[in-house]
Amino acid sequence: MTWEPTIIAFCCNWCAYAGADLAGVTRLQYPSNIKILRVMCSGRVEPGMVLKCFENGADGVMVLGCHIGDCHYKIGNRKAEARVTDTKRLLALMGISEERLLLKWISASEGALFAETGRDFVERIRALGPLKGGFK
Amino acid sequence: MKLDRESFNIGSCIGCGHCTFACPASHFERNFSPRGTAENFVLHGMERLDLWSCLTCGACRTVCPEGVEFPSFMRAVREERRATSIPVRSHAGIIDSIRSLDASGKGIGRSNEWVTEDMHLEGSSDVALFVGCLPMLDVVFKDLKVDLVGILRSAVYILNEMGIRPRLLDGERCCGHDAYWLGEMDTFDRLARMNLDAIGRSKVKTIITVCPECSNTLGQIYPERFGDGGYKVMHIAEVAAKGIEDGTLEAERDEAVYTYQDPCRLGRHSGVYDEPREIVSALGKLKEMPRNREMAACCGSTCFAQCDHIVKKWQVARLEEARGTGADALMTACPKCMIHLSCAQKDFGTYKDRPKIPLKDVSVALAENIRRRE
Numbered sequence: 426m427t428w429e430p431t432i433i434a435f436c437c438n439w440c441a442y443a444g445a446d447l448a449g450v451t452r453l454q455y456p457s458n459i460k461i462l463r464v465m466c467s468g469r470v471e472p473g474m475v476l477k478c479f480e481n482g483a484d485g486v487m488v489l490g491c492h493i494g495d496c497h498y499k500i501g502n503r504k505a506e507a508r509v510t511d512t513k514r515l516l517a518l519m520g521i522s523e524e525r526l527l528l529k530w531i532s533a534s535e536g537a538l539f540a541e542t543g544r545d546f547v548e549r550i551r552a553l554g555p556l557k558g559g560f561k
Numbered sequence: 562m563k564l565d566r567e568s569f570n571i572g573s574c575i576g577c578g579h580c581t582f583a584c585p586a587s588h589f590e591r592n593f594s595p596r597g598t599a600e601n602f603v604l605h606g607m608e609r610l611d612l613w614s615c616l617t618c619g620a621c622r623t624v625c626p627e628g629v630e631f632p633s634f635m636r637a638v639r640e641e642r643r644a645t646s647i648p649v650r651s652h653a654g655i656i657d658s659i660r661s662l663d664a665s666g667k668g669i670g671r672s673n674e675w676v677t678e679d680m681h682l683e684g685s686s687d688v689a690l691f692v693g694c695l696p697m698l699d700v701v702f703k704d705l706k707v708d709l710v711g712i713l714r715s716a717v718y719i720l721n722e723m724g725i726r727p728r729l730l731d732g733e734r735c736c737g738h739d740a741y742w743l744g745e746m747d748t749f750d751r752l753a754r755m756n757l758d759a760i761g762r763s764k765v766k767t768i769i770t771v772c773p774e775c776s777n778t779l780g781q782i783y784p785e786r787f788g789d790g791g792y793k794v795m796h797i798a799e800v801a802a803k804g805i806e807d808g809t810l811e812a813e814r815d816e817a818v819y820t821y822q823d824p825c826r827l828g829r830h831s832g833v834y835d836e837p838r839e840i841v842s843a844l845g846k847l848k849e850m851p852r853n854r855e856m857a858a859c860c861g862s863t864c865f866a867q868c869d870h871i872v873k874k875w876q877v878a879r880l881e882e883a884r885g886t887g888a889d890a891l892m893t894a895c896p897k898c899m900i901h902l903s904c905a906q907k908d909f910g911t912y913k914d915r916p917k918i919p920l921k922d923v924s925v926a927l928a929e930n931i932r933r934r935e
């Protein structure tokens with residue numbers, strides 16, 4: 426069986442999740458590798474959650490939220506930005522490519538952008554290959 | 562393993578209560594005491610025991626006249642009840658996640674971005690520096706502003722000054738200390754195997770650590786569980802104290818007065834009391850806190866499992882004790898003590914400035930002292 430990347434997408438309830446919904450309603454194609462997890466705000470996504478995803482078999486993680494200034498909770502996505510920066514540093518320190526974590530803002534009306542982001546990210550992870558250990 | 566009255570001598574408890582008096586947790590936590598826990602276990606079994614208040618700091622074991630191994634007992638109960646009792650996840654689980662991601666074997670090995678140009682490392686050396694989780698914790702606790710990688714850098718500097726060029730272990734993982742004491746034995750075993758592999762591959766004879774948790778785990782718990790690995794483990798304070806003794810490290814004494822916090826993993830668990838004190842006395846005047854050496858009070862948290870208002874209270878008490886000595890700074894040899902005590906200073910709440918005292922790691926202070934004269 427050929428390997429298929431497993432992608433977890435944390436989508437904030439108010440924008441990115443609605444964007445994903447729109448992509449579905451307008452029948453845009455995006456890869457089925459993406460498993461969507463709805464959170465109330467991208468600021469809810471903690472470094473620990475991202476690391477847990479990698480531990481349990483994800484090859485890539487996306488954190489998708491509202492555009493800066495549009496967050497339903499005002500500054501949640503600012504927090505998400507800081508957290509993702511830290512998480513990337515942690516991943517790099519642990520020998521996992523930071524390319525495997527993506528932060529992007531997608532509004533509720535950007536269904537096409539959601540599909541496109543998903544497609545691009547899956548291709549990126551496909552190129553990186555499965556997340557494996559160097560020293561077993 | 563089946564736990565009964567025979568395990569860890571728990572059944573030989575005579576109820577004297579020395580442990581409860583020595584235990585820092587039971588001074589502040591009304592519902593927990595080592596004696597009460599032992600009694601409860603003997604009478605009613607392990608179902609209703611409080612698993613998470615104990616710090617496994619070992620003060621109770623030191624005073625016990627009957628040789629009850631209370632910390633190990635606590636660890637075993639945690640292992641046994643792991644499936645039914647909710648494990649603690651402080652700091653939103655990041656510490657656990659780092660550990661278990663490490664244990665999953667993923668990633669191509671640590672990136673050593675803390676290493677700077679002026680450090681002399683040698684790939685073929687038979688002395689290894691065990692880095693541990695400090696670079697990661699430095700990111701996690703960045704708002705506390707304890708320079709954790711600074712401790713690593715100082716350690717390398719001290720070793721270089723002594724003419725030792727250490728190597729770093731390829732494929733090093735978390736030592737598994739927290740997993741062991743929280744009873745996550747599958748995680749611990751996986752981590753230990755990977756580290757032992759890495760040690761075996763590199764054929765090092767001596768491992769130097771900057772964290773007492775690492776030195777205790779590598780030096781005592783691995784051999785206990787997996788047999789002798791043919792290597793020796795030393796904490797950087799032991800190495801540096803040797804250097805001071807034989808004159809390879811020359812520190813200049815100044816007027817400052819320091820007090821010293823014994824880390825439980827270095828002191829009670831590994832029996833290293835004098836070496837860090839030698840370093841401190843080489844730097845300035847050492848003034849002991851009332852509770853010192855075997856009876857030193859824990860910094861408040863092990864495995865990041867206990868962190869609440871109760872712990873904060875005794876951290877404040879400990880910091881006040883340190884301030885009461887009139888010392889200019891509180892020295893310690895453990896990065897975790899640094900983290901927990903600076904956290905207590907940061908969130909002192911209604912305590913105003915009572916617990917404020919500068920904190921210093923012995924190896925950082927020593928390295929600074931030597932560097933100053935270059």
Ligand code: FES
Binds near residue numbers: 465490495
């Ligand atoms: S609600 Fe969408 S990012 Fe905060």
